[in-house]
Structure formats: C-alpha cells, structure tokens
Amino acid sequence: MAAEKREMEERIAEAKRFFDTYKKEIGKSIREDRKVIIVDFNDLSSFSHQLAEEVISGPEEILQILESALDDLGLIKNARVRFINIPGAQKSKIGHIRSKHLNKFILIEGIVRQASDVRPQVVNAKFECPTCGTIISVLQIEKKFREPSRCSCGRRGQFTLKTKEMVDAQRLVIEESPESLSGGEQPRRLNVFLQEDLVEPKMEEKTTPGSRVEVIGVLKEVSLFHCKQVLFQPDLT
Ligand SMILES: [Zn+2]
Incomplete structure (x- = not known):
C-alpha cells in the first residue's frame, strides 16, 4: 500500500513537471476563466513516453493524475484535461x-x-465500506444507479452512500x-x-x-x- 502511494505521488510529481512546460496554455485558460487545459498528445509524448502510453492504456487513472497535478499547482481548481492529436x-x-x-x-x-x-445528472457516487472504511467511487453513466459490487477487503454489497456529484x-x-x-x-x-x-x-x-x-x-x-x-x-x- 505504501509503495503504491509513493508511486502515485511520483506520477503526480512528473505530471507537475509536464505542466511546468505548459505555462502558456494554462495562463490562457486562466485569463479566459476556463477550467479546461487542452493538451496536445504529441507534447506529452515528447515530455514523457510513459505518461503518454498510460493515457492510451489507462486514460481514466492518468487523467485523474494530471488533474490532481493541476490542483496541486494551485493554478486551476477542478481542472479538466482534454487531449487533441491522439495517435x-x-x-x-x-x-x-x-x-x-x-x-x-x-x-x-x-x-x-x-x-x-x-440535464444535471449524478456522475460520480462515493460509497464507504462499513467493514474497512475504504471510500469507493462509482462512475454513473448508465441509466440504472450503480453500487460497488465489492471492496478490496472482500466485502460484497450493502455499502453506505456518502456523496453524489451532480454535473x-x-x-x-x-x-x-x-x-x-x-x-x-x-x-x-x-x-x-x-x-x-x-x-x-x-x-x-x-x-x-x-x-x-x-x-x-x-x-x-x-x-x-x-x-x-x-x-x-x-x-x-
Ligand atoms: Zn472494505
């Protein structure tokens, strides 16, 4: 678990270094009062081949890392990263x-x-596992409201709904x-x-x-x- 956390922190640090090279784009979004940063895939790829590969193979996780990095830099809160020029x-x-x-x-x-x-819609619901306290996020993009099927501790079902994010x-x-x-x-x-x-x-x-x-x-x-x-x-x- 500690190793996983360290690895995550390293990736966020690398994403921050990438955004250091993206000051112009970020400045533009701030001036236009937008929360969106458009990233050219080729720019990310020349900065870090590994990060670029991860965008293709595991986009949801890496987008979260990139958005957390922008949050941490304190420039844009709740930023969204959007890509252009994917291979x-x-x-x-x-x-x-x-x-x-x-x-x-x-x-x-x-x-x-x-x-x-x-329409405003619930897109992300957070549940707590009553057994171990883990918070589990479930993306809601189907019509039916989805609950977690299981927790990493082994528990199945009856999780406690904590928050619903509407967008x-x-x-x-x-x-x-x-x-x-x-x-x-x-x-x-x-x-x-x-x-x-x-x-x-x-x-x-x-x-x-x-x-x-x-x-x-x-x-x-x-x-x-x-x-x-x-x-x-x-x-x-
Ligand atoms: Zn659990």
Missing part, C-alpha cells in the same frame, strides 16, 4: 469496436443522429458516416456520454443532429462511450 492508431470504426477497446482511449468519427437535452450531462447517438462504409454494410451506432465543458451552450450548438464529429474518449461498454473531447470536422457536403 492515428487509436482511431476505430464504430463497427470495429471490440472488447479489446474497453477502458482504452480511442477516437471515433461519425454523424450525430440524436442528442438528448442537457450537466448529455447523451449523443453517433452513426458511422455513409462514405466510411463498404457496399451493403449497415451503419453502426454508438451511445456517447458527455459532461461538463463538453455540454456548454457553445458546444451544444455544434453537436446537433446532422453534425460531423470526432470524439475522443473511453469505451465503457461495447456500446457506451465516455467522451473526453469533441473535435469538429468541416462538413464534407
């Missing part, structure tokens, strides 16, 4: 999504077919674009879950049905995608 190899067609993509950072392109209203959230349905399909292939669809800065009015205007988008995020289930960045493509028509 082309991370691009997948919706129809090619498989279990190997689960919990990885991938890029999907397509056309927005449905967009729900933006603005939206669901999109994205469909493969016709020109990406070969003859006779049916376009596949993917549910995309967006939250916080990604559903601000300026963004919402661009994710209306019919818009072409590229989304970067984490695949949570074979048909459910937790979006971490939306990029806009010029309309090809």
Whole structure:
C-alpha cells in the first residue's frame, strides 16, 4: 500500500513537471476563466513516453493524475484535461469496436443522429465500506444507479452512500458516416456520454443532429462511450 502511494505521488510529481512546460496554455485558460487545459498528445509524448502510453492504456487513472497535478499547482481548481492529436492508431470504426477497446482511449468519427437535452445528472457516487472504511467511487453513466459490487477487503454489497456529484450531462447517438462504409454494410451506432465543458451552450450548438464529429474518449461498454473531447470536422457536403 505504501509503495503504491509513493508511486502515485511520483506520477503526480512528473505530471507537475509536464505542466511546468505548459505555462502558456494554462495562463490562457486562466485569463479566459476556463477550467479546461487542452493538451496536445504529441507534447506529452515528447515530455514523457510513459505518461503518454498510460493515457492510451489507462486514460481514466492518468487523467485523474494530471488533474490532481493541476490542483496541486494551485493554478486551476477542478481542472479538466482534454487531449487533441491522439495517435492515428487509436482511431476505430464504430463497427470495429471490440472488447479489446474497453477502458482504452480511442477516437471515433461519425454523424450525430440524436442528442438528448442537457440535464444535471449524478456522475460520480462515493460509497464507504462499513467493514474497512475504504471510500469507493462509482462512475454513473448508465441509466440504472450503480453500487460497488465489492471492496478490496472482500466485502460484497450493502455499502453506505456518502456523496453524489451532480454535473450537466448529455447523451449523443453517433452513426458511422455513409462514405466510411463498404457496399451493403449497415451503419453502426454508438451511445456517447458527455459532461461538463463538453455540454456548454457553445458546444451544444455544434453537436446537433446532422453534425460531423470526432470524439475522443473511453469505451465503457461495447456500446457506451465516455467522451473526453469533441473535435469538429468541416462538413464534407
Ligand atoms: Zn472494505
């Protein structure tokens, strides 16, 4: 446990050193009163190959580390890190999504077919284990409210709900674009879950049905995608 904690602290320290090289971007966000730092994947990759690899293989953990580093630097509270220019190899067609993509950072392109209203939604619920006191966070992105299935101490079920974090959230349905399909292939669809800065009015205007988008995020289930960045493509028509 102590070794794990030390390792985590080292990674946060490395992330802080990375952000020391990112002062210009951070300054820009502060001046614009934004909580979002856009990180070019290539910049992170040239700073630390290992951190960049981890963004691809375990994005949720590393995003938390990067955001904690920004918190610790005292420059932006509750910052969000959004990536651009992730490697082309991370691009997948919706129809090619498989279990190997689960919990990885991938890029999907397509056309927005449905967009729900933006609504406040519980996104993160914290539970306490009555046996050992461990706090367990459960990401809430499905319709059904989820509880932890088990604790690292072995306990199963009946955890105590401590807090619920509410943020603005939206669901999109994205469909493969016709020109990406070969003859006779049916376009596949993917549910995309967006939250916080990604559903601000300026963004919402661009994710209306019919818009072409590229989304970067984490695949949570074979048909459910937790979006971490939306990029806009010029309309090809
Ligand atoms: Zn426990």
